[in-house]
Amino acid sequence: xxxxxxxxxxxxxxxxxxxxxxxxxxxxxxxxxxxxxxxxxxxxxxxxxxxxxxxxxxxxxxxxxxxxxxxxxxxxxxxxxxxxxxxxxxxxxxxxxxxxxxxxxxxxxxxxxxxxxxxxxxxxxxxxxxxxxxxxxxxxxxxxxxxxxxxxxxxxxxxxxxxxxxxxxxxxxxxxxxxxxxxxxxxxxxxxxxxxxxxxxxxxxxxxxxxxxxxxxxxxxxxxxxxxxxxxxxxxxxxxxxxxxxxxxxxxxxxxxx
Amino acid sequence: xxxxxxxxxxxxxxxxxxxxxxxxxxxxxxxxxxxxxxxxxxxxxxxxxxxxxxxxxxxxxxxxxxxxxxxxxxxxxxxxxxxxxxxxxxxxxxxxxxxxxxxxxxxxxxxxxxxx
Numbered sequence: 001x002x003x004x005x006x007x008x009x010x011x012x013x014x015x016x017x018x019x020x021x022x023x024x025x026x027x028x029x030x031x032x033x034x035x036x037x038x039x040x041x042x043x044x045x046x047x048x049x050x051x052x053x054x055x056x057x058x059x060x061x062x063x064x065x066x067x068x069x070x071x072x073x074x075x076x077x078x079x080x081x082x083x084x085x086x087x088x089x090x091x092x093x094x095x096x097x098x099x100x101x102x103x104x105x106x107x108x109x110x111x112x113x114x115x116x117x118x119x120x121x122x123x124x125x126x127x128x129x130x131x132x133x134x135x136x137x138x139x140x141x142x143x144x145x146x147x148x149x150x151x152x153x154x155x156x157x158x159x160x161x162x163x164x165x166x167x168x169x170x171x172x173x174x175x176x177x178x179x180x181x182x183x184x185x186x187x188x189x190x191x192x193x194x195x196x197x198x199x200x201x202x203x204x205x206x207x208x209x210x211x212x213x214x215x216x217x218x219x220x221x222x223x224x225x226x227x228x229x230x231x232x233x234x235x236x237x238x239x240x241x242x243x244x245x246x247x248x249x250x251x252x253x254x255x256x257x258x
Numbered sequence: 259x260x261x262x263x264x265x266x267x268x269x270x271x272x273x274x275x276x277x278x279x280x281x282x283x284x285x286x287x288x289x290x291x292x293x294x295x296x297x298x299x300x301x302x303x304x305x306x307x308x309x310x311x312x313x314x315x316x317x318x319x320x321x322x323x324x325x326x327x328x329x330x331x332x333x334x335x336x337x338x339x340x341x342x343x344x345x346x347x348x349x350x351x352x353x354x355x356x357x358x359x360x361x362x363x364x365x366x367x368x369x370x371x372x373x374x
Contacts, residue, residue, distance in 0.1 A: 166335045198262045200334045200343055233262045 004028040004079055006037050008049060009090040012099050019097075021088075022046070028079055034067050034087055035074035038101075050100035058217055061153030065101050066090040071155040071215045092158035108154050111170045114196060115178040120189025134186050147180035147225055149218040156212035156222050168201035172212035175203055176225035182232055198233050206230075264327065271324035278317045285310075305368035318361040326353045 003025045011019035024041040026032075035053055042049040051074070053063040058076040067077055068088050079087055095103035121127050150173060157163050157171040170178070178197055181187050197203045203226060212222040285304075286295045294300050305311050330350040334343060 162335065166338060168338045169335075198260050200261055201338060202261060204261050204265045205331075205335060230265075234266060 002028050004032075004037065005086045006041055007086060007088045008038070008041065008100065009088075010049070010100050011091075011097055013097060030080075032079045033075055034072075034077045034079060034082075034089060035063050037079060037087060038074060038089060050098070050102045052102045059151060061151035064092055064103075064153040064155045064158070066092055066158070071158045073153060073155070073217045076217050092154055094158045094160065094163045095154065103154070105154055107167075108157055108171070108173070109152070111174040112152065112177065115170065115174045115181070115193055116189055117177045117181060119181065119184055119187045120192065121186070122188050136185065140185050143183055144180045146220050147176050147222075149220050150177065151218055153217065155215045155217065156220075159211040159215045161209050161211070162205050162207060166201055166205055169205045170197070170202065172206070172222035172226060175206065175229055176212075176220065176222035178203075179225040179229040179232065182229065194233060197229070203229050203233060268324060268327050268331075271320045271327070274316075274320045275324050278313070278320055281313070282317055302368055305365065308369070311365055311369050315362060315365050318365070319358055322354055322357045322361070326350050326357070329353075 006024045006026045007021050008024065009019050010016075010022050024045050026037045026040050028037075033056075035051075035056060038049065038051055039053075042051065051063065051065075053075060054060040055062070056075045058073050061073070063074040064071065065074055066072075066089070067074065068082050068084060068086075071092055074089070089101060091097050091101050091103045095105065095108070098104050152173060154173070156173050156176075160169075160172050162169045163171045175197070178193055182190055182193055206223075206226045208223060208227065210223045213220070213224065216222065286292060290300065290304075295304075305314070327350065330346055333346045
């Protein structure tokens with residue numbers, strides 16, 4: 001069994017003046033992920049390493065960090081695929097550090113909430129008591145499907161050069177989600193969302209670096225979503241008028257239990 | 259004005275600038291030999307052509323609007339306070355108006371002659 005040198009950036013804003021790198025030698029095993037290596041270091045070598053993780057299967061988006069200089073999910077990155085005898089783990093860029101590898105995602109989720117990531121309907125009576133199931137046509141679903149795969153890990157935002165300079169820029173995650181809901185035929189919140197996005201610090205500050213799409217662990221293409229959103233804002237596809245018809249699927253009879 | 263309208267202006271002026279600058283370079287480097295094209299007398303005679311004077315005025319407006327709007331975008335990304343944003347917008351409008359006015363004055367003087 002060979003060892004791999006794990007280098008972790010340690011920093012506690014309450015006590016440290018600046019970050020420092022600390023080395024740990026980890027016994028490598030086949031299939032070992034960077035998260036496994038970090039947990040080994042925390043469990044057996046240094047209990048004070050702070051990191052965030054949960055599902056260990058690239059579903060929850062908790063373990064986003066910079067690994068060997070690139071934003072990745074620690075649980076979705078095997079040590080072997082890095083093709084290096086050294087693994088460098090650092091917190092994501094563009095986020096404040098809470099401690100070590102744990103970053104503050106408050107602003108990230110606040111921007112996500114800001115684009116109202118849900119279907120907005122104006123017919124409240126119908127929302128409360130729907131007369132049918134509001135289905136999407138397959139071609140409509142195809143248009144937005146990839147954007148629904150977002151797990152909100154923040155890797156795209158950490159790689160975005162505009163987020164690094166403009167603190168008011170919503171970031172690729174929020175903008176891609178804005179496109180996802182704006183292009184949903186059932187949604188009637190177009191005008192409301194566009195007011196928040198069509199500003200000096202909104203969607204137009206994306207300069208199409210494309211790094212967001214390059215680092216997404218779920219294969220989402222936020223850069224594409226943002227360009228489609230720009231077209232949408234310019235009138236390529238007007239927001240749906242209130243009360244416009246949507247395809248109401250046949251209400252399925254309730255299946256008998258048992 | 260909404261940012262989308264400003265960006266539309268930015269995109270349109272970008273396309274126009276490519277076309278106008280290309281024509282300008284062809285005129286200065288190909289149709290007229292460069293050494294001749296930059297002589298005072300030749301420049302004045304070119305300005306006397308109404309069509310070319312109009313073209314130069316369009317080139318002036320398009321490149322200045324595009325350039326200053328580009329600087330406005332960079333400055334907006336530089337700092338994000340409300341007063342800064344307001345002054346950047348005001349400064350951009352002033353810069354465009356002053357530059358276009360001064361350039362237009364030059365075109366007018368070249369076309370109609372310098373008053374004695």
